Every structure is written in structure tokens, then in C-alpha cells.
Amino acid sequence: MPHIVFNKTDLISTPSSNNGVDFKFIAKSYNFTEHDRKTEYKVAVGYKQKDFLLTIKEKEENQMIKIDKVTRISPVTLVKDALNAYVDANNCNIVFSNTNNINQKVEPKKEYLKDINYFVDEFKTDKEIQIEIGFGSGRHLLHQAKNNPDVQFIGLEIHTPSIEQALKQLEIQEISNVLIVNYDARLFMEFIESNQVGKIFVHFPVPWDKKPHRRIYSNEFINEALRVLKIGGTLELRTDSRKYFDYCTELLTNLPTGKITIDINKDLEISSKYEDRWKKQGKNIYDVVLTSHTEDKNIDLDFDFTFDFNVDFIDLIKDIPTKSIVEKSFFIHIEDLFTIDQKENAGMIQLTMGNFDRPISKYLLVEDGKIVYYQGTPLPTSSNILAHKKLKEILSK
Numbered sequence: 143m144p145h146i147v148f149n150k151t152d153l154i155s156t157p158s159s160n161n162g163v164d165f166k167f168i169a170k171s172y173n174f175t176e177h178d179r180k181t182e183y184k185v186a187v188g189y190k191q192k193d194f195l196l197t198i199k200e201k202e203e204n205q206m207i208k209i210d211k212v213t214r215i216s217p218v219t220l221v222k223d224a225l226n227a228y229v230d231a232n233n234c235n236i237v238f239s240n241t242n243n244i245n246q247k248v249e250p251k252k253e254y255l256k257d258i259n260y261f262v263d264e265f266k267t268d269k270e271i272q273i274e275i276g277f278g279s280g281r282h283l284l285h286q287a288k289n290n291p292d293v294q295f296i297g298l299e300i301h302t303p304s305i306e307q308a309l310k311q312l313e314i315q316e317i318s319n320v321l322i323v324n325y326d327a328r329l330f331m332e333f334i335e336s337n338q339v340g341k342i343f344v345h346f347p348v349p350w351d352k353k354p355h356r357r358i359y360s361n362e363f364i365n366e367a368l369r370v371l372k373i374g375g376t377l378e379l380r381t382d383s384r385k386y387f388d389y390c391t392e393l394l395t396n397l398p399t400g401k402i403t404i405d406i407n408k409d410l411e412i413s414s415k416y417e418d419r420w421k422k423q424g425k426n427i428y429d430v431v432l433t434s435h436t437e438d439k440n441i442d443l444d445f446d447f448t449f450d451f452n453v454d455f456i457d458l459i460k461d462i463p464t465k466s467i468v469e470k471s472f473f474i475h476i477e478d479l480f481t482i483d484q485k486e487n488a489g490m491i492q493l494t495m496g497n498f499d500r501p502i503s504k505y506l507l508v509e510d511g512k513i514v515y516y517q518g519t520p521l522p523t524s525s526n527i528l529a530h531k532k533l534k535e536i537l538s539k
């Protein structure tokens with residue numbers, strides 16, 4: 143993590159610019175929950191068309207400046223440039239720095255790796271879509287993609303080394319019909335239009351016998367899978383875990399629509415790394431396939447995340463809830479408050495909100511009576527939409 147430690151000095155004045163980096167304002171922690179906490183500052187930066195925050199923390203007689211965790215930005219060279227520009231503008235005495243931009247590693251080509259926002263804003267295809275959840279070594283995904291060039295594959299994984307390996311193989315094997323996303327598969331389907339998907343493969347998911355709430359399969363997941371599947375489309379589970387198999391068949395047999403088929407020790411054209419391991423150990427392999435029989439309504443991803451009322455920041459923070467607001471499918475937790483001394487009645491609210499499994503962290507910037515999400519609005523997931531509506535209710539009181 144790039145950071146610079148320097149002898150304590152006054153903050154730079156804002157708004158100002160240095161070496162192409164704009165310093166827009168500096169917000170100061172309000173000591174909202176912990177009263178004896180050391181002061182922390184957030185420096186709002188605009189650089190190469192991106193907005194992000196730097197954090198300044200007190201460290202005995204020194205200060206340390208680094209990237210703010212919530213507004214993280216890539217590539218890391220942008221952060222290093224901004225940190226260097228800050229200490230240069232401050233003309234301070236540097237004690238430690240790891241922000242030298244010489245000898246930067248060149249980022250590997252990642253044209254098939256897509257951010258989740260791509261699926262919200264841009265993704266469109268006339269091809270049939272097939273999705274593989276937790277592709278691991280990628281053996282099955284790459285085999286399917288090679289043998290079905292007219293299908294658009296989407297591979298979901300949360301394990302970075304597996305993603306890197308699959309991206310490398312896509313280049314080596316010149317496969318161009320796969321998009322890879324580093325995103326929790328339980329929430330991904332919310333961004334796919336209804337009735338577009340031919341197959342969803344879930345092969346050897348982590349069984350989570352001790353923490354079943356972490357499993358991929360749940361009622362919500364199955365309903366979302368049925369919505370995105372076209373008529374005749376299938377959700378295919380393959381597992382070595384008898385417990386997972388029983389759990390899924392129970393969920394699937396209680397559905398009002400769809401048809402399920404069950405197999406034991408069925409051979410597929412390609413055997414995955416995990417499958418090889420379980421077969422060597424003589425374990426049974428179970429397949430449960432759910433076929434969709436219904437056409438579903440489309441979803442609306444154009445939700446308006448604005449705050450259509452004016453507020454007074456000082457009044458607002460007096461009554462802001464310090465405890466989490468927890469409802470059935472979402473929550474909101476106000477983490478921290480920051481005031482902006484250079485602007486009248488302005489500040490930032492740091493919060494965590496949305497889905498319990500994949501919460502998002504955001505800042506709200508309050509200035510001139512208006513509230514906006516700093517660094518863009520949340521993704522339009524159902525939990526974020528519900529959390530935003532609740533937030534509007536709380537902040538407009």
C-alpha cells in the first residue's frame with residue numbers, strides 16, 4: 143500500500159493544484175462515535191478524470207498520507223502521483239516513502255476481465271449467454287467456450303489467482319467468447335436481463351456445511367436464476383457433497399415452477415480439477431439440473447439514486463442515527479462523519495449499506511444544501527435501492 147510519512151505540518155490550502163493533481167477540499171473527522179480518536183483528514187483529489195480521497199493520519203510527531211480505503215482507485219500510479227503531489231505542495235520533510243513510480247510492473251492485458259459496472263451500463267449481446275459460477279481452474283469454462291463459439295460465456299470467480307490463470311489461458315488459446323467477472327455470484331444475476339441465459343453451471347461449489355448462509359444456492363439465488371434463464375434453460379449443480387445435494391434438492395422441489403432431474407456419477411465431456419480429486423477418492427458425484435419453463439418480466443436497472451431535497455449539514459448530523467438500521471433484505475450503518483472547514487455547512491457522511499453478504503461503502507458529500515454520492519452512485523441492486531430509499535427517509539427528516 144503506497145504511503146508517505148512526513149513531519150507534521152499545516153495542511154495545504156484548498157482548492158489548489160500541483161503537478162496536474164487538483165486538491166478540491168479537505169474534510170476533518172468529526173469524532174462521531176469514538177471521542178478520543180486521533181484526528182483524521184480526507185483530501186479530495188481530482189486527477190486524470192478520476193475523483194478519490196487520500197487519508198491523512200496523525201502518527202506521534204509525524205503524519206502519514208495514503209489512499210482512502212473506500213474510494214480506492216486504480217491503477218496504483220494515480221495514487222502514487224497524488225501522494226507525491228500532496229507532499230511536494232506541502233514542502234514537508236519526508237521520513238518514509240514507497241511511492242517511487244520508477245520500475246512499475248506493466249499491467250497484463252485484461253480485455254476479457256470486466257468490472258461489474260460494465261454489466262450495468264454497457265453489456266448487450268444477441269448471443270445466448272451461459273454462466274459458470276466459481277470456475278476455479280477454468281477447465282470446464284474454457285472447454286465449453288471453445289466448443290460453443292456462438293455462445294457468450296460469463297465466468298464468475300472471487301479467487302484472484304484463478305482469474306489470472308483463466309485470463310492467461312484465454313489469450314494463449316485465443317478464446318474470445320468469455321467475459322470474466324470478479325464478483326459474488328449470489329448477487330451477479332441481478333444485472334442480467336430476463337430470459338437470456340441458456341445454462342448456469344455451478345460445479346463443485348464450496349459446501350459450507352458449517353455456514354450454510356454462505357452457500358451459492360438459496361431461495362433468492364434460485365429465483366434469480368429462473369428469471370434470467372430462457373424457456374428450456376438450465377441451472378446445473380454438480381457436487382460431491384451429499385449434504386449440499388440434499389439441501390439443494392429440497393430447495394428445488396419446493397418451487398412452484400420448473401422441472402428437476404437428478405443423476406449420480408454421470409460422466410461429462412470434461413472433468414474439472416475438483417472432480418478428478420473426488421473421483422480418485424471414490425466419492426459419488428451428484429447432478430441436479432433445474433429446467434426453466436416460464437417467461438419472466440424484465441427488470442429495471444435505471445434507478446434514480448439522487449436526493450431530491452435540501453438539507454442543512456449541521457442540523458443533519460445532530461440527529462443522525464449512530465446505530466445500524468437493519469431490515470429484512472438490507473441495512474444502513476453510518477460509519478463516520480467529516481466536516482469541511484473551508485466550506486460553509488458542508489461535510490461528508492461515510493456509510494456502509496445494502497446487502498448483508500456484499501455491503502458497499504460510500505461517502506455522501508453534503509454541500510450547498512445538496513447531498514450526492516461521492517465517486518458515483520451505488521450499483522442498482524435491489525438491496526441498494528431499498529437502502530437508498532431508507533436513507534432518503536432518514537436524511538430528509
Ligand SMILES: C[S@@+](CC[C@H](N)C(=O)[O-])C[C@H]1O[C@@H](n2cnc3c(N)ncnc32)[C@H](O)[C@@H]1O
Nearest residue numbers: 276277278299300301326327345346414415416
Ligand atoms: C471448490 S472450487 C470448484 C472450482 C471448479 N468449479 C472445479 O470444479 O474445479 C469452488 C470455487 O468457487 C469459487 N467461489 C466461492 N464462492 C463464490 C461466490 N460467491 N461467487 C463466485 N465464486 C465463488 C471459489 O473461489 C472456488 O474457486
